[in-house]
Amino acid sequence: MSTSETAVASTALEGLPDRIPHWIGGEYADASDGRTFDVADPVSNIPYARAARGNAADIDRAVAAASAAFPAWAAVGNRARATILNRVADAIETRHDRLAAFETFDTGLPVTQARGQARRAAENFRYFADVIVTLGEEAFRQGSEQISYVVRQPVGVAGLITPWNTPFMLESWKLAPAIAAGCTVVLKPAEWTPLSASLWPEIFTEAGVPAGVVNIVHGIGEEAGQALVEHPNAPLISFTGSTGTGSHIIRSSASNLKTTSMELGGKSPVVVFADADLDAALDSVVFGVFSLNGERCTAGSRVLVERPVYEEFSARLAQRAAATVVGPPADPATEVGALVHPEHYARVLDYVETGRMEATLLAGGCAPAHLSEGNYLQPTVFADVPRDARIFQEEIFGPVVAVAPFDTEEEAVELANATRYGLAAYVWTSNLTRGHRIAHAVQSGMVWINSHNIRDLRTPFGGVKASGIGREGGARSIDFYTDFKIVHLALGPVHTPAFGKGGQK
Ligand code: NAD
DSSP, X not given: OOHHHHHHHHHHTTTOOSXXXXXXXXXXXXXXXXXXXXXXXXXXXXXXXXXXXXXXXXHHHHHHXXXXXXXXXXXXXXXXXXXXXXXXXXXXXXXXXXXXXXXHHHHOOOHHHHHHHHHHHHHHHHHHHHHXXXXXXXXXXXXXXXXXXXXXXXXXXXXXXXXXXXXXXXXXXXXXXXXXXXXXXXXXXXXXXXXXXXXXXXXXXXXXXXXXXXXXXXXXXXXXXXXXXXXTTOOEEEXXXXXXXXXXXXHHHGGXXXXXXXXXXXXXXXXXXXXXXXXXXXXXXXXXXXXXXXXXXXXXXXXXXXXXXXXXXXXXXXXXXXXXXXXXXXXXXOSBOOOSOHXXXXXXXXXXXXXXXXXXXXXXXXXOTTOOSSSOOOOEEEESOOTTSHHHHSOOOSSEEEEEEESSHHHHHHHHTOSXXXXXXXEEOSOHHHHHHHHHHSOSSEEEESSOSOOOTTSOBOOSGGGEESOBSHHHHHHHHEEEEEEEEESSOOOOOOTTSTXXX
């Protein structure tokens, strides 16, 4: 890093807290029993802060604060709420550098990519501000007899549970539609990466969000998260995280009949045909699986390549993986930073060892020689990966890609669908008829043809099979946080069969 870049990075890191409390009813709070947990950065793996370790009593306090704030917030008009959401976006933007520096320091994401996440977070608030002032409600008329119309009513207190990859952006992806819809919330951020969430209180306060509309309880999933899922007065749970935790949450929330939204894991295929623009496909494959350190739910982590170009494409992919710059997350030249936590790092390295037995290692497989400490892994490419291999079937969530050949379109679709997941899929071909055919046949919530994961915030986001239940994005997010009530109104005299009148009209 140059001297000036180091100066910018360390200025933005000023104010790094050594204590991360809850935020309940507009006040900072410790855990009721005073317990904390250590938070470390993924380069030194040395704790730099202690965060409040939320328990059931803390969740209870937070749900009570959110319940108390709910009637007044639900009554705020859409335009006034949208104005506040836009002010939240402004407050995020003014902290852009600090936010990116915090995210990079805590998660190990390369700073250039963390900056993109900060921008996206602000955009989520602006976008949902627009949605609520433009979204209408439906009416249905039956001739001149009756009209029925739909009103949306915010459900109440929403529990938001989020993962550690791109934490701030994913929190914003839930916070923005929830409060736009008129709900109040309790957010439980991921315990490995609570740092950027420590900026929310000042952002919401500056934007004029009333106390209690947003409450944040830090803590361990099995403690604070579980208590939120089980709390009877939080009827909604919006969850993003692993498939195993998601299915556990559905089971735990069943006794209170909660509505849940599940954005879960993925093992998304990239299907590359020989007629594709192979240079563009290669750029997209490399970026799609190695950006965000490979800790991306929509990563194209299985690359299926048509046989005539298989050898060449795999070799070029391996060259690019070997040349990808792995380095300190705060260095603007870094393309892949440090994996979030030693436990996750060990898990990814374990998959690499499994991969060595299951397939052919073409690139990576260990930390770069110049990085002796920190959770680093050179982007790793395995070729000739059989479909029953664990590295083909299981989500690794790191910079590791499995490559396999196919001979026919039918085989490509069969391989693409051969896992339990169904989040995203990518197809590269110059034959657009075939591109659409594959897009329709692949079992996934989202497909990109000749592109990578470029979002349009209006479109539904989510997966099928083990990748999730429900869709978020656009009006669908507002649907989740609101109940529909149908009001039926007679437009004239109502015709009712006259029971008990002895046949008289
Ligand atoms: P995780 O499931 O371990 O944890 C996610 C959150 O759930 C954390 O806040 C955690 O504390 C909490 N949690 C854990 N146990 C809980 C319990 N019993 N009750 C309530 N909450 C509990 O996931 P992770 O490792 O943080 O994140 C990585 C996973 O997230 C990957 O599988 C990835 O694909 C997925 N993800 C999906 C999307 C998507 O949109 N589909 C986006 C990002 C990440």
